[in-house]
Amino acid sequence: MPAITLTGVAKSYGGGEHAVKNLDLTVPDGAFMCLLGPSGCGKTTTLRMIAGLEQPTAGTIAVGDRVLDSVERGLYVPPEKRGMGLVFQNYALWPHLSVRDNVEFGLRMRKVPAPERRARAEAALKMVHVDAAMDRYPSQLSGGQQQRVALARMLAVNPSVLLLDEPLSNLDARLRLEMRAELKRIHEESGATIVFVTHDQLEALTMATDVAVMNEGELQQVAAPMDMYDRPANRFVAEFVGSPPMVIVDVGPSPAGLAGSLLRFAESRLPECSPAAVGIRPEALRLGPPPGATWCEEAVVEAVLPAGSSWTVRLRVLDTELYAVSYTPVEAAPGDVVTCWTERMHLFGADGARLSAWDGMGAVA
Amino acid sequence: MAVVTKAETPPRPPRSRRLLYRLRVLRHDPTAALGLILVVLLGYLVVAPLVAVLSDAFRLQYGDDVHAGQAVGEWTGYYLWRVFRSQISGLLFWQPLLNTLVVALGTVLFALVLGGGMAWLVTRTNVPGRKWLAGALVIPYMLPSWTFSLAWLTLFKNERAGGQVGFLQARGVHTPDWLAYGALPIIVTLGLHYYPFVLLLVGNALRRIDAQLVDSARILGAPQRTVVRRIVIPLMLPALSSAVLLVVGRVLGTFGTPYVLGLPADFRVLSTGLFQSIRDRSTGVASVLATVIVVVGVVIVLADTRMTREHRRFVTVGGKGSMDRLSDLRRLRWPAFALGLVVFGVSVLVPVFTLLLSTVTRTPLDLSTFTLDYWFAERLPGAVGFPHGVFRGSELWAAAWNSLRIVGLASVICAVAGLLVGYVVVRGTAPRVAFFLRQVSFLPYLVPGIAFAAASLSLFAVARGPIPALYGTTFLLILVMAVTHLPYSSRSGIAAMTQLGREPEEAAQIAGAPWFQRMGRIIFPIQKGALVTGIVLPFISGLKELSIVVMLTTTGTELLTTLSIGLVDYGYTQLANAVVLVIALVSFTMTYLTQRLTKSSLASGLGG
Numbered sequence: 001m002p003a004i005t006l007t008g009v010a011k012s013y014g015g016g017e018h019a020v021k022n023l024d025l026t027v028p029d030g031a032f033m034c035l036l037g038p039s040g041c042g043k044t045t046t047l048r049m050i051a052g053l054e055q056p057t058a059g060t061i062a063v064g065d066r067v068l069d070s071v072e073r074g075l076y077v078p079p080e081k082r083g084m085g086l087v088f089q090n091y092a093l094w095p096h097l098s099v100r101d102n103v104e105f106g107l108r109m110r111k112v113p114a115p116e117r118r119a120r121a122e123a124a125l126k127m128v129h130v131d132a133a134m135d136r137y138p139s140q141l142s143g144g145q146q147q148r149v150a151l152a153r154m155l156a157v158n159p160s161v162l163l164l165d166e167p168l169s170n171l172d173a174r175l176r177l178e179m180r181a182e183l184k185r186i187h188e189e190s191g192a193t194i195v196f197v198t199h200d201q202l203e204a205l206t207m208a209t210d211v212a213v214m215n216e217g218e219l220q221q222v223a224a225p226m227d228m229y230d231r232p233a234n235r236f237v238a239e240f241v242g243s244p245p246m247v248i249v250d251v252g253p254s255p256a257g258l259a260g261s262l263l264r265f266a267e268s269r270l271p272e273c274s275p276a277a278v279g280i281r282p283e284a285l286r287l288g289p290p291p292g293a294t295w296c297e298e299a300v301v302e303a304v305l306p307a308g309s310s311w312t313v314r315l316r317v318l319d320t321e322l323y324a325v326s327y328t329p330v331e332a333a334p335g336d337v338v339t340c341w342t343e344r345m346h347l348f349g350a351d352g353a354r355l356s357a358w359d360g361m362g363a364v365a
Numbered sequence: 366m367a368v369v370t371k372a373e374t375p376p377r378p379p380r381s382r383r384l385l386y387r388l389r390v391l392r393h394d395p396t397a398a399l400g401l402i403l404v405v406l407l408g409y410l411v412v413a414p415l416v417a418v419l420s421d422a423f424r425l426q427y428g429d430d431v432h433a434g435q436a437v438g439e440w441t442g443y444y445l446w447r448v449f450r451s452q453i454s455g456l457l458f459w460q461p462l463l464n465t466l467v468v469a470l471g472t473v474l475f476a477l478v479l480g481g482g483m484a485w486l487v488t489r490t491n492v493p494g495r496k497w498l499a500g501a502l503v504i505p506y507m508l509p510s511w512t513f514s515l516a517w518l519t520l521f522k523n524e525r526a527g528g529q530v531g532f533l534q535a536r537g538v539h540t541p542d543w544l545a546y547g548a549l550p551i552i553v554t555l556g557l558h559y560y561p562f563v564l565l566l567v568g569n570a571l572r573r574i575d576a577q578l579v580d581s582a583r584i585l586g587a588p589q590r591t592v593v594r595r596i597v598i599p600l601m602l603p604a605l606s607s608a609v610l611l612v613v614g615r616v617l618g619t620f621g622t623p624y625v626l627g628l629p630a631d632f633r634v635l636s637t638g639l640f641q642s643i644r645d646r647s648t649g650v651a652s653v654l655a656t657v658i659v660v661v662g663v664v665i666v667l668a669d670t671r672m673t674r675e676h677r678r679f680v681t682v683g684g685k686g687s688m689d690r691l692s693d694l695r696r697l698r699w700p701a702f703a704l705g706l707v708v709f710g711v712s713v714l715v716p717v718f719t720l721l722l723s724t725v726t727r728t729p730l731d732l733s734t735f736t737l738d739y740w741f742a743e744r745l746p747g748a749v750g751f752p753h754g755v756f757r758g759s760e761l762w763a764a765a766w767n768s769l770r771i772v773g774l775a776s777v778i779c780a781v782a783g784l785l786v787g788y789v790v791v792r793g794t795a796p797r798v799a800f801f802l803r804q805v806s807f808l809p810y811l812v813p814g815i816a817f818a819a820a821s822l823s824l825f826a827v828a829r830g831p832i833p834a835l836y837g838t839t840f841l842l843i844l845v846m847a848v849t850h851l852p853y854s855s856r857s858g859i860a861a862m863t864q865l866g867r868e869p870e871e872a873a874q875i876a877g878a879p880w881f882q883r884m885g886r887i888i889f890p891i892q893k894g895a896l897v898t899g900i901v902l903p904f905i906s907g908l909k910e911l912s913i914v915v916m917l918t919t920t921g922t923e924l925l926t927t928l929s930i931g932l933v934d935y936g937y938t939q940l941a942n943a944v945v946l947v948i949a950l951v952s953f954t955m956t957y958l959t960q961r962l963t964k965s966s967l968a969s970g971l972g973g
Contacts, residue, residue: 053875055390071382080875080877083877084875088872095869105876109876109882157876
């Protein structure tokens with residue numbers, strides 16, 4: 001299975017505005033890569049450029065050794081010759097064709113003989129569990145079924161590159177959960193390289209083998225999901241990935257209160273860096289007596305929000321509000337004064353890039 | 366860990382490389398080539414004749430050299446002066462302009478209220494027999510617009526113009542001039558003719574509004590009236606503005622009705638003024654008038670561009686169907702049905718029966734003078750030009766065959782071209798090409814057919830370059846007819862393609878379908894409904910077309926309409942009415958058959 005390589009890819013519309021700026025990205029062979037970012041960050045444009053539906057204004061796109069776009073060399077392969085699969089956000093099923101004909105269409109274009117075409121379409125529909133609706137029309141299906149038909153239509157031609165443009169965003173939560181598992185299974189079974197666009201960080205973390213975070217047309221970080229979570233490259237990634245988001249306290253020129261406390265601690269442990277901001281993930285903020293040499297402060301409990309498997313606590317620490325997430329029952333009640341501590345904090349420089357982190361043992365990468 | 370830090374502006378490849386890349390892309394995407402072909406064709410068929418008219422307005426015409434004191438063919442402002450500033454300019458221009466504005470405004474309001482109301486009734490309510498109403502209320506559009514004016518005269522004509530008076534006057538009820546002639550009857554008869562057009566356009570848009578959009582507003586607490594004002598009407602704006610503009614354009618160019626109902630009372634509009642100027646052979650003045658109308662048209666086009674700019678890329682519904690839920694009229698169901706029946710009666714039954722009865726009575730609608738001579742008599746005493754019933758002799762049959770052949774071919778060309786224009790506009794690979802096509806394909810609408818025909822004649826009458834002289838050929842007739850009806854089909858093509866969006870085609874592209882396969886298997890089949898509407902509407906309209914063909918037909922290419930108007934000119938009222946009824950019958954039958962054969966209904970239009 002091929003890797004997808006984007007080199008120096010840029011896309012601008014009309015004037016000077018860039019939807020995608022100078023993108024270098026490699027989707028490894030057989031990876032499940034999520035393009036993650038807020039709306040308008042250029043992730044869908046990137047996906048459509050890989051598919052060939054949009055053309056870059058500069059750069060090269062290749063799958064394996066096959067160059068699909070190269071503005072510099074004047075090479076272009078049209079979408080219909082790229083042999084990829086794409087699922088659109090609104091599925092784009094053809095309303096005048098039955099489910100079977102929708103799925104068979106790609107095979108027909110590849111001149112697959114009728115009996116084989118039939119068998120492969122049925123197999124693809126069986127794989128996504130809509131083979132019962134084979135002779136119906138798209139308008140007679142539910143959203144979830146349409147979604148599955150769109151998947152089957154893509155899978156029937158057995159493409160080695162699958163592109164998915166927020167395919168789960170129109171589904172209800174239960175179906176979405178089910179489809180996530182389904183997509184993961186399809187990835188494992190087919191071994192295809194998958195590029196998946198989403199703005200939902202949870203979706204990215206749960207499904208992807210690699211996550212690429214984009215913002216304003218620029219790549220912020222490419223990493224495995226847990227690496228991205230543990231070692232965000234900059235403030236944007238730190239705040240975008242993780243829920244509830246990381247609390248980041250700006251230090252400022254004359255730090256007082258919580259900022260001062262955090263800075264003093266950070267400087268005492270990592271004297272070589274001078275952070276402009278310090279971040280703590282809610283689940284790294286603990287309550288109770290601190291085990292040894294960690295950062296700790298007194299905090300007033302403002303609210304306790306149980307959520308079954310976890311407890312979210314709103315704290316006031318030196319005039320700043322913080323959230324803590326605990327996975328053990330929280331005994332404190334609102335108004336109680338407790339000690340909060342952490343042994344993991346992220347330090348950010350003035351330009352927003354992550355300088356370092358301290359995890360109780362010392363600096364980590 | 367991959368941290369990415371990048372220069373803000375990427376290095377741009379050299380121009381020649383970018384160009385090479387662009388060319389490679391274009392080679393695989395025929396949209397741009399198709400767009401260019403359409404630009405050239407429309408440029409030649411639409412823009413070139415208009416340039417010819419414009420140049421005629423500023424060059425001294427044969428016969429005016431003595432008055433103007435210039436040589437024939439010289440550049441001149443003589444015609445401008447004559448039309449705008451001379452002693453006769455009030456008669457030539459200002460009064461007709463005012464009258465045109467009054468008629469256009471009145472007709473649009475009339476058609477919008479009637480057509481919009483009926484559209485809502487048949488698409489969004491549970492009125493009894495809505496399917497039947499939806500079909501029945503489109504029938505007025507199948508009748509030639511001057512049918513209504515002939516029927517009006519049969520009922521309301523007074524003694525002013527001389528000759529046989531109408532039904533009311535004959536019964537001793539005096540019909541004042543304002544009721545018999547002029548603005549009011551023209552507005553009413555044109556409004557009755559054009560409201561189905563509004564009904565079709567608005568009905569289609571109403572049917573396609575996603576019920577969820579309406580429900581969201583209801584759930585947020587908006588009362589019904591607010592929902593209509595803030596959600597439905599804004600979403601309908603493209604359809605409404607299209608409807609208004611198409612009707613205004615049509616009224617500007619309409620000729621038969623103001624000819625029949627206006628001229629006896631000296632009520633002139635721009636189109637009849639233009640016709641008279643052409644008939645008087647004052648080509649220069651006619652060209653100035655035509656130019657003025659073109660300019661008015663262009664202003665409207667620009668206004669439309671502004672108004673619908675935000676809506677152009679608007680995809681209300683993807684490939685999915687919208688929900689079809691109806692408001693419950695409760696106790697008003699049957700009164701609403703009665704209202705629909707009244708509209709049907711006034712716009713179809715009354716005019717048709719008036720005309721029918723007039724063809725079987727020697728005195729209008731007086732059944733004691735019943736006769737079938739006008740239909741079947743082998744000899745009609747007194748009628749020298751057409752001395753037998755309309756079904757005798759070969760004239761009617763030859764004209765009917767010509768009409769079907771010529772109009773049918775023109776409609777098919779027109780519909781396919783319209784859909785292709787829509788395709789190129791919505792694909793949006795070349796914004797400037799799209800802009801040109803959108804505007805130019807609409808332009809013929811704002812030029813009176815008669816001026817357009819004259820312009821086409823001056824352009825095509827002689828051989829130019831590789832194109833031979835086309836005057837008197839059916840080819841020219843087909844071409845001009847297709848071009849003048851292009852606004853219908855290109856509008857509906859653009860609307861249909863906008864509704865569809867690009868994704869169904871992109872999905873086919875991803876599935877490996879080359880361009881022709883995508884067109885043949887995806888775009889055209891999905892747009893079957895739009896295509897049928899795009900054929901049927903121009904067909905019905907072309908079958909009744911008068912102002913264009915009256916200039917272009919020769920003895921070999923007589924059509925039903927020219928036959929009928931010839932009979933009107935002879936004063937054979939009953940025979941003319943009979944031929945008009947035949948036209949109405951043929952166009953109705955054709956519509957019905959088309960609906961049956963393609964299993965799509967004209968009433969549900971783009972719905973396919």
